[in-house]
Amino acid sequence: MKPMWTFPVLMTLAACAASMPNGSEVVEPGILKEVPDSVRMLAAPGQDLSxxxxxxxxxxxxxxxxxxxxxxxxxxxxxxxxxxxxxxxG
Structure with missing residues (x-):
């Protein structure tokens, strides 16, 4: 049985390695500073894009x-x- 902390640690490390689309800036590891307009236009209402x-x-x-x-x-x-x-x- 693996310790329960393994998954959160791996997820944190994976988030640090995220590749961002051109022109997107990161505030903290993995978090976009600004959501691209194309994504804002596609997103359904009721989702917090902050x-x-x-x-x-x-x-x-x-x-x-x-x-x-x-x-x-x-x-x-x-x-x-x-x-x-x-x-x-694919």
């Missing part, structure tokens, strides 16, 4: 959702429910 990151493992955008008990990153989606990513699979 804290957005790109996950290095899939190249998709995630936004910080602040719930009543915890905060977590959720996939940024279009109005049709599709994830918004910087690269396609």
């Amino acid at each position: 804290t957005v990151k790109i996950a290095p493992e899939d190249g998709c955008f995630y936004y910080l959702w602040n719930g009543p008990v915890e905060s977590t990153f959720l996939p940024l989606r279009t109005a049709q429910g599709n994830p918004i990513c910087t690269r396609t699979e």
